[in-house]
Amino acid sequence: MTTYAALLRGINVGGSRKVPMGDLRTLLTGLGYDAVATYLQSGNAVFASDHGDEDSLAAEITAALQKQIGFTVDVLVRDHAYLEAVRAHCPFPADELEGKQLHVTYFSEQVTEDRFAGLDRSAFLPEEFRLGDRALYLYAPDGLGRSKLAEVLAKPRLVKGLIATTRNWNTVVKIAELTSTGG
Secondary structure, three states, rough: EEEEEEEEOOOOOOOOOOOHHHHHHHHHOOOOOOEEEOOOOOOEEEEEOOOOOOOHEEEEEEEEHHHHHHOOEEEEEEEEHHHHHHOOOOOOOHOOOHHHEEEEEEOOOOOOHHHOOOHHHHHHOOOEEOOOOOOOEEEEEHHHHOHHHHHHHHHHHHOOOOOEEEEEEHHHHHHHHHHOOOO
């Protein structure tokens, strides 16, 4: 059995895209996954499975959600080893920052610096970002809601062709912990 996190994009943050976490737990259990748990209301679930890989599990969850709730939710699935590596390789001093100052955007595939070549990073200082393995680390000292850099990084031209979903550092750490214990 491998323990995974399912990261749902753009739910329960306002509007009509609501997915109750109890319904998500039921759905994942119904797909045959074990040790199902959710974290917060923002689309974080942990589960164990002995079949599939990250992409096939994400496709399976996406299809089941579409059938159950009637709209498409982008889903990324990542295993514990990946989530722990993202946490461990943070290029910013995470221990010295508040959780609201540091964020990780998980991507559906590897992203290179070329995607951001036209971005004048110095115009956003002290905010900054660095790329990792299918992830972008964002330092936003005033938080994500006030971040001008986060607003630009979310523009369709920069994330075109990707599933991208962002979590604050506290959630990044907690999801890595939950996948290490199986929920």
